[in-house]
Amino acid sequence: MVIERPLLRVRGLGKIHGPACGRCVELTGPEAGTNRCPMCGSVVACADVGFEVYRGETLGVVGESGSGKSTVLQCLYLDQQPTAGSAYLGTFRDGDGDLFRTGLAERRDLRGRLIGMVYQNPRDGLNLQISAGGNIAERLLAVRWRRVDRIRARASEYLEQTEVPLDRMDDLPARFSGGMQQRVQISKALASEPGLVLLDELTTGLDVSVQAGVLDLVRRLQRRSNVAMVVVSHDLGVIRLLAGRTMVMKHGRIVEAGLTDQVLEDPQHPYSQFLVSSVT
Amino acid sequence: MTAPLLSIRGLTKRFTLHILGAKVVVAFRDVDLDVPVGGFIGLAGTSGSGKSSLLKCIYRTYLATEGAARYVGDDGETVDLARADDRAVLRLRRREIGYVAQFLRASPRVPALDVIAGPRADGGVGLEQARTEARELLDRLRLPRELWDSYPILFSGGEQQRVNVARALITRPRLLLLDEPTSALDAENQAAVVALLRETRAGGTTMLGVFHDPRILGVLCDHVATMRDGRLVDVRPPVGADQRVRPSAPRARPIPAAAAEGRTHEGRTHEGRTRWSAPTGETA
Numbered sequence: 091m092v093i094e095r096p097l098l099r100v101r102g103l104g105k106i107h108g109p110a111c112g113r114c115v116e117l118t119g120p121e122a123g124t125n126r127c128p129m130c131g132s133v134v135a136c137a138d139v140g141f142e143v144y145r146g147e148t149l150g151v152v153g154e155s156g157s158g159k160s161t162v163l164q165c166l167y168l169d170q171q172p173t174a175g176s177a178y179l180g181t182f183r184d185g186d187g188d189l190f191r192t193g194l195a196e197r198r199d200l201r202g203r204l205i206g207m208v209y210q211n212p213r214d215g216l217n218l219q220i221s222a223g224g225n226i227a228e229r230l231l232a233v234r235w236r237r238v239d240r241i242r243a244r245a246s247e248y249l250e251q252t253e254v255p256l257d258r259m260d261d262l263p264a265r266f267s268g269g270m271q272q273r274v275q276i277s278k279a280l281a282s283e284p285g286l287v288l289l290d291e292l293t294t295g296l297d298v299s300v301q302a303g304v305l306d307l308v309r310r311l312q313r314r315s316n317v318a319m320v321v322v323s324h325d326l327g328v329i330r331l332l333a334g335r336t337m338v339m340k341h342g343r344i345v346e347a348g349l350t351d352q353v354l355e356d357p358q359h360p361y362s363q364f365l366v367s368s369v370t
Numbered sequence: 371m372t373a374p375l376l377s378i379r380g381l382t383k384r385f386t387l388h389i390l391g392a393k394v395v396v397a398f399r400d401v402d403l404d405v406p407v408g409g410f411i412g413l414a415g416t417s418g419s420g421k422s423s424l425l426k427c428i429y430r431t432y433l434a435t436e437g438a439a440r441y442v443g444d445d446g447e448t449v450d451l452a453r454a455d456d457r458a459v460l461r462l463r464r465r466e467i468g469y470v471a472q473f474l475r476a477s478p479r480v481p482a483l484d485v486i487a488g489p490r491a492d493g494g495v496g497l498e499q500a501r502t503e504a505r506e507l508l509d510r511l512r513l514p515r516e517l518w519d520s521y522p523i524l525f526s527g528g529e530q531q532r533v534n535v536a537r538a539l540i541t542r543p544r545l546l547l548l549d550e551p552t553s554a555l556d557a558e559n560q561a562a563v564v565a566l567l568r569e570t571r572a573g574g575t576t577m578l579g580v581f582h583d584p585r586i587l588g589v590l591c592d593h594v595a596t597m598r599d600g601r602l603v604d605v606r607p608p609v610g611a612d613q614r615v616r617p618s619a620p621r622a623r624p625i626p627a628a629a630a631e632g633r634t635h636e637g638r639t640h641e642g643r644t645r646w647s648a649p650t651g652e653t654a
Contacts, residue, residue, distance in 0.1 A: 094457070144457065306479055313492075331477060335456050349430060349456050356432040360388035367389055 096142035097180045097285055097318050098166075103139040104174030105161050108132025118341060120361060125156070125341045135161040136342040139175070145285065148312060148319040150333025150350060152326060152365065158342035159322045160210075163288045165190070166320070167207040168197050179204060181285050202233040206279030210291035212271035215278065218264040222254060222274045225263065226281045233282055248277035252307055269300035273307060280311065289321045293328055305331055326369055330354060338362045373442060374404035375545060375576045376428070381437035381452065383423050397423035398600040401437070405545075405578050410571055412591035412608065413580040419597040421580045422472065425547045427452065428578070429469045430459045441467070444544060464492065468543030470551045474530040476522045482533050483508070483518045490540045500540070507536040512562050527554035535563055539570050546570070548579030552586060564589060584609055 106114055111130035118125045118134040125134045136158035143149050151159045165172045168189065177189040181204050182196075189200060201207075209215040216225050226245040227235075235241050246256055252273040263271050272292060279287055289308070293301040305328065311317065312332070321332050329336055330350060337347040338359065346359040357363045383397040398420030405411050413421045426432040428439050434452035441449050444466055449458060463469075476485045486507060487500035495503075508518060511532040517525065522533045531554045538546060548567075552560045560583075567590060571577055581587050587594050588608040596604040 147460075302479060309477070334460055347456075348433070349459060351431045352433060355426070356385070358433065363388050 098143040102175040104137040105135040146316040150329035150336035153339035157339040206284040206287040208289045215275040223259040252277040376405040377440045378403040410577045412587040412594040415597035420600045466544045468538040468546045474534040
């Protein structure tokens with residue numbers, strides 16, 4: 091039997107906002123029913139988060155607002171510095187380098203080339219004051235692409251893939267619809283061909299018909315490439331559509347993980363049961 | 371006797387419903403059943419007796435509470451489907467184990483043809499080849515051609531059911547789990563599905579399937595396992611099977627070695643008994 095090595099390994103990831111008295115983790119979580127430490131008032135955004143992601147697969151993360159799911163993504167994209175844990179990416183220093191202990195140049199490489207991020211709000215992932223093509227160029231320049239013709243070709247390629255009309259390439263995304271902004275953000279994240287793409291509530295706030303277009307786009311990309319994705323959403327429909335495996339988070343902890351259909355049809359944890367029964 | 375493809379021992383499924391004050395509901399308990407390589411075992415019993423839950427535990431849509439479902443993979447390794455890690459189960463689903471659910475759950479906005487071709491294309495053949503095979507299957511299943519490019523969500527129950535069957539058959543799984551795949555079909559379409567299942571079995575697919583119609587059980591299955599109130603109470607050749615040529619099975623579990631040779635009786639025992647026994651797919 092072939093032993094497949096994970097693309098991403100996350101161990102003991104934690105993020106505490108506040109003074110952290112040392113008992114924060116044990117005094118918070120789903121059993122405690124809070125993520126605010128009763129001793130010191132620190133907020134445990136997430137703790138003891140561990141999981142693996144393999145090439146070509148999509149891992150779903152569900153949970154309500156404040157469950158810590160976005161914190162996990164932001165830590166992995168190095169937007170936030172975690173207070174505990176480690177993460178290893180197969181494409182980074184042969185899988186031996188902890189992402190959370192990296193220097194500036196390495197961070198730029200991780201964020202620009204090895205990992206892509208799609209934020210809920212396009213404003214966080216795009217510079218709305220430079221053109222759609224310019225946004226993609228910015229990402230490629232950050233990882234030392236230098237030839238303008240090649241940058242432009244790559245930008246067109248990915249805008250085309252995400253069905254952004256090429257005649258809008260030189261327009262400012264500020265003038266685009268929400269759905270089109272999201273597609274530009276996806277092309278930007280993918281343009282450097284990262285092995286791992288993190289997607290945070292990518293359809294939240296979009297009209298239903300526009301959501302459908304964005305989801306179909308992601309599904310096509312899943313089929314066409316071997317990219318691994320982590321999809322964070324509070325929408326179980328999105329998770330069912332995109333993810334093969336799913337984790338459920340509550341008060342900063344993973345309370346359940348399994349095959350997506352199992353988590354949705356036979357949830358084990360009381361909170362997962364509550365979550366599933368709330369929508370179906 | 372060769373080892374069974376699937377060996378179920380002491381399998382039990384209890385649901386603990388936390389939102390109802392941790393109420394415990396038993397779906398089925400202590401099921402022992404062997405599914406021999408190349409065999410076709412039918413599952414019978416009234417609604418609520420645990421048949422679908424048993425299939426879902428084997429496919430791992432449900433997590434079994436106790437017991438084992440040991441499956442011998444193409445690589446010769448035995449995997450306990452009740453305990454295997456998620457990745458291993460996903461790999462088996464992609465390559466070896468198929469499941470036809472009672473109701474089609476297809477991705478939205480994907481035309482019927484691609485709903486079927488998709489899993490085959492994922493398995494490595496080109497999309498065009500996969501579509502060609504999907505067209506053949508849909509023709510066999512008598513799905514009107516004008517529907518092939520439409521979304522299955524718009525189809526009738528019977529049309530969706532045939533899409534569902536085609537999607538599972540196209541990958542030619544080693545083990546196929548069927549949950550009432552003919553329940554919404556009229557007689558002619560039932561016959562088309564039954565003929566295709568027989569052919570698929572002749573091609574080497576082992577099957578375990580829930581059917582309510584005793585005539586279909588008779589045509590397709592070597593043995594019928596009957597469930598009652600969450601227990602497997604009886605395993606025997608289907609009603610009407612020729613007892614002179616088929617050694618009778620003990621009434622209790624586990625199922626006997628005789629099941630392994632079930633295929634040799636197929637066809638002959640049921641000849642002329644039903645309209646489905648068109649001998650085109652026979653191997654015997």
